[in-house]
Amino acid sequence: MDLILGTLGEIATPLALLCMVAGTVVGVLVGVLPGLGSVVGLTMVLPFTFSMPQVPALALMLGVYCGSVYGGSITAIILNTPGTPQSAATAMEGFPMARRGDADIAIGWVTSASTLGGLFSVLVLMLAGSWLAAFSLNFTPIEYFALGLFALTCIAGVSAGAMVPGLLSGACGLLVATIGADPVTGDLRFTFDSFELSAGITLIPVIVGLFAYSEMFLRAARLDPSAAREKIRVGFRLPPLKEWRSRLGMLARGSVVGCFVGALPGTGAATAAFIAYSEARRTSKRRDNFGKGEPDGLVACESANNAVTGSALVPTLALGVPGDPVTAVMLGALIIQGVTPGPQLFTQNIELVYAIFALLIVINLIMFATGALGAPLFTQVLRIPEPLLIAMVLIVSTLGAYGVRGNMLDVWIALGAGVAGVFMRLGGMPVAPFVIGMVLSPMIEQSLRQGLVLTRGNFLAFFERPIALVLFVVTAGILLWPLLRYLRRARNRTGR
Amino acid sequence: MKTHDTDPTAPSGGRAIAIGVALAILALAALLFSQTFAEISAFARASQGRGPFFYPRFILAAVALLGLLMVLRPVPTEEPVPAGAGLRRAAGLILAVAAYALGLSLAGFLISSLLFACLTPLFLGYRRLAVTALVAAVFCLSVWYLFENAFLIILPRSPWFDGF
Numbered sequence: 001m002d003l004i005l006g007t008l009g010e011i012a013t014p015l016a017l018l019c020m021v022a023g024t025v026v027g028v029l030v031g032v033l034p035g036l037g038s039v040v041g042l043t044m045v046l047p048f049t050f051s052m053p054q055v056p057a058l059a060l061m062l063g064v065y066c067g068s069v070y071g072g073s074i075t076a077i078i079l080n081t082p083g084t085p086q087s088a089a090t091a092m093e094g095f096p097m098a099r100r101g102d103a104d105i106a107i108g109w110v111t112s113a114s115t116l117g118g119l120f121s122v123l124v125l126m127l128a129g130s131w132l133a134a135f136s137l138n139f140t141p142i143e144y145f146a147l148g149l150f151a152l153t154c155i156a157g158v159s160a161g162a163m164v165p166g167l168l169s170g171a172c173g174l175l176v177a178t179i180g181a182d183p184v185t186g187d188l189r190f191t192f193d194s195f196e197l198s199a200g201i202t203l204i205p206v207i208v209g210l211f212a213y214s215e216m217f218l219r220a221a222r223l224d225p226s227a228a229r230e231k232i233r234v235g236f237r238l239p240p241l242k243e244w245r246s247r248l249g250m251l252a253r254g255s256v257v258g259c260f261v262g263a264l265p266g267t268g269a270a271t272a273a274f275i276a277y278s279e280a281r282r283t284s285k286r287r288d289n290f291g292k293g294e295p296d297g298l299v300a301c302e303s304a305n306n307a308v309t310g311s312a313l314v315p316t317l318a319l320g321v322p323g324d325p326v327t328a329v330m331l332g333a334l335i336i337q338g339v340t341p342g343p344q345l346f347t348q349n350i351e352l353v354y355a356i357f358a359l360l361i362v363i364n365l366i367m368f369a370t371g372a373l374g375a376p377l378f379t380q381v382l383r384i385p386e387p388l389l390i391a392m393v394l395i396v397s398t399l400g401a402y403g404v405r406g407n408m409l410d411v412w413i414a415l416g417a418g419v420a421g422v423f424m425r426l427g428g429m430p431v432a433p434f435v436i437g438m439v440l441s442p443m444i445e446q447s448l449r450q451g452l453v454l455t456r457g458n459f460l461a462f463f464e465r466p467i468a469l470v471l472f473v474v475t476a477g478i479l480l481w482p483l484l485r486y487l488r489r490a491r492n493r494t495g496r
Numbered sequence: 497m498k499t500h501d502t503d504p505t506a507p508s509g510g511r512a513i514a515i516g517v518a519l520a521i522l523a524l525a526a527l528l529f530s531q532t533f534a535e536i537s538a539f540a541r542a543s544q545g546r547g548p549f550f551y552p553r554f555i556l557a558a559v560a561l562l563g564l565l566m567v568l569r570p571v572p573t574e575e576p577v578p579a580g581a582g583l584r585r586a587a588g589l590i591l592a593v594a595a596y597a598l599g600l601s602l603a604g605f606l607i608s609s610l611l612f613a614c615l616t617p618l619f620l621g622y623r624r625l626a627v628t629a630l631v632a633a634v635f636c637l638s639v640w641y642l643f644e645n646a647f648l649i650i651l652p653r654s655p656w657f658d659g660f
Contacts, residue, residue, distance in 0.1 A: 036647065044647055162571045165514070168562035172521060175528070175555045182548035185540035189548050190531055213593065220620055221578035221586035387620035388631055391613045394593060396639060402600070403649040411597045419590060427514035428573030429566075445551045452546060 027067020096293035111371035117303030121310030146471035157278025173437020209417025236375035258307025276304030514570035604654030
């Protein structure tokens, strides 16, 4: 009891509360702008934490982290331009909802699902943090390879109705991610002697091109200056409780996927969001509505990507192992604050661990308030005359592509991806699988190659590891299930 | 002002575009496949991980197979294909972005963005010049200030002025 009261006392100070609010608002703003993500936001506020006490410093960092993951979804819904890679799945359902005039309720779904997913992950962190950390240690490259293959089934999930073009798009994403230095030997691949390409093609310019540029080019093509303005509902509307009740299962599944994937080093929120979206598309009762603005898809991917925020801290806090660049910056901030992450943290500095739990809970609630109060402002974007909006989105997107590495090549890559995106969309080839391929390719290749080194080139040894075997079986099941269903239906028809 | 999905578009071109995209991908895959026979390091040759082109060759095989399937059976698209004025607007906007990217390198962020933000709406048919100029100035200056001073991302500079 003393511990809980002490924790509440520490986070209820004016400075800590101010840091939570400021961090969340800055995070949402950073997330909204295409190309800037959690890492930019965290590195931006890191210097401010140097002279702060521990708890307010963590409040600022965690606020930016949670806010940026949520913020990317707003532009995904309003403009079909995901602010961050983890919001790419959100655009698939959110933008069709905005297009039919329901941007306000789409933001309501996303805000509430993000908050609930985030709170769920704090609960998991509190109850199973150390267990999850120990479990994640069982993951060798072989398990990561199996997980990567499992995640690849998302491509099939998001390509329903256009399976061959979707798979081709995903394969192209896998291929583009191999450009640059080989992750195992360092040999250069497909660089055509270009020094700039030796660092590879990063994800952000491709996302900017495939989503933001191609959307703006197609909007320009469809523009009709003589037509009257459409009535657009701006603001924030919470979905009715009845609607929510039928989606609680979807929320739970998305949150569990987010917690599990987030706890594994090197995975991340984008992978979690795509897995959750694909699972929702496969299992939802309303699966026929997917792609046309189905809230099930929004609930699944938003609860998953926000559930990652809590669980990604599991290996960071419990093992001192940062899973991705975001948690690496968080780890740096903790070390600067004199905290030594690792197994001892949970025994020797339990007050700080509880403070982190409490901060995450309050930040998720602040995030909800920021979304609810800020949504009317964000959705005003839809009232801007379209030619002006197109110019503004293109400028910010170009800067997003440029800002990743301060490199003009990335702007040209974004433009190339934008033109390719136009042709892909006109040719019936979905662009989301391309992004899934690019996200997963480095993990799949690196783990496959490292696994082969570990097993001395014996691929069959991959099936001797229990966790990997389970993942392989589940992957095969998901891929074969539609075929089995088809065969069963055919047999029933012939039986009749 | 609103977008519409019918007038300046012709849905019949989608199939041809799908085949064209698939053929372009196949050509690119063939080019990349030829690159997989490039010289590799001695370390890569000795690696049990099967060398740097082991994984890309698998992907290239998948791309070739799927590309052929798409050429043989293109899926009809719901996205209407731009034609006439719509096509001209889209092509013009692509060229404008290319010019903007070039302008970023040559004239820096502020000058090229101001020009782009003023001329693009005009090109797209928005004729309220005073509103366009005001929005362009406020927007570009705000974005420049935010990126340079808050996000600490140094934007391309012009060769003629100090600071921007």
